[in-house]
Amino acid sequence: MTQPTFKVAIQDLYPDHLAYCYGCGRNNEHGYHLKTYWANDEETVAYFTPKPFHIAIPGYVYGGLIASLIDCHGTGSAAAFAGRAQGREDNPPRFLTASLHVDYLKPTPLGPELELRGRAKEVKERKVVVEVELYAQGELCARGQVVCVQVPDQYIQQLVDIGTARQPNAPEDAR
């Protein structure tokens, strides 16, 4: 795997009780654990190797997984770009996805590690738009755009309080 420039993943800077995302939360034991790093001053990068059953048709990666990876790399990248812009790189703000668009350019082969690259198209005070490209063995297979909205910590906490009250079996440290 190509070594990213910086060793700390953006998602590993999220507080424990907000690290349960199925796509990228370190505390979700069933999830994908996608990790977004700075690749250079302009770009973020993430790597993921699909499991043999993550297929659309035999031999090709499932489009829903591709959308999921683009989504999580998008919100992670938004946190990175906004964290830098706001001078809070060690404690980046959190983003939720407002919209996700994916163009599937060619069938993505199953087997090779996938590489996702992210670039900021727009960084505003509360909104970041991230363009993501997904490569397999150097070939561009899908291109995505993720519109991310910054959500105040307090609002997220309110959501989680309501959500976990509805879900008595949620993890205790997430309440």
Added chain:
Amino acid sequence: MTQPTFKVAIQDLYPDHLAYCYGCGRNNEHGYHLKTYWANDEETVAYFTPKPFHIAIPGYVYGGLIASLIDCHGTGSAAAFAGRAQGREDNPPRFLTASLHVDYLKPTPLGPELELRGRAKEVKERKVVVEVELYAQGELCARGQVVCVQVPDQYIQQLVDIGTARQPNAPEDAR
């Protein structure tokens, strides 16, 4: 669960060797097994109850799963709409996703069964555009658009042949 008008899911009409999709293939033992039915003459419907770990933050459904469900219900619906238009309802043509767009309108609560409704926005000879709405307890939480391209059986078979040659551990009946 609301009973769909027709009892046979579109995805259950796919041949065995093309029923391995992680989102909707009956032969993928790890997958979601989403099933698309006709709801009425105009609309398709599918239902899905996320697992407790399919979360973005505690208590709310993961956006990547929502994108996956919209994608599979979109291509399934495209097969249904095109199958009817082409007079081959029992042996519908297969579609791959060219592009997927999802607007996340509000956080989707974890717990309730989700309902997906599909409508044809455009049905052309080789291209079908499907609009999908996702509801939780009657509330519209996400809206998607799936651009689906009809793929000749022969081309899919060529893809699968190449893909399984690269994947010696693919299921035998998918070769």
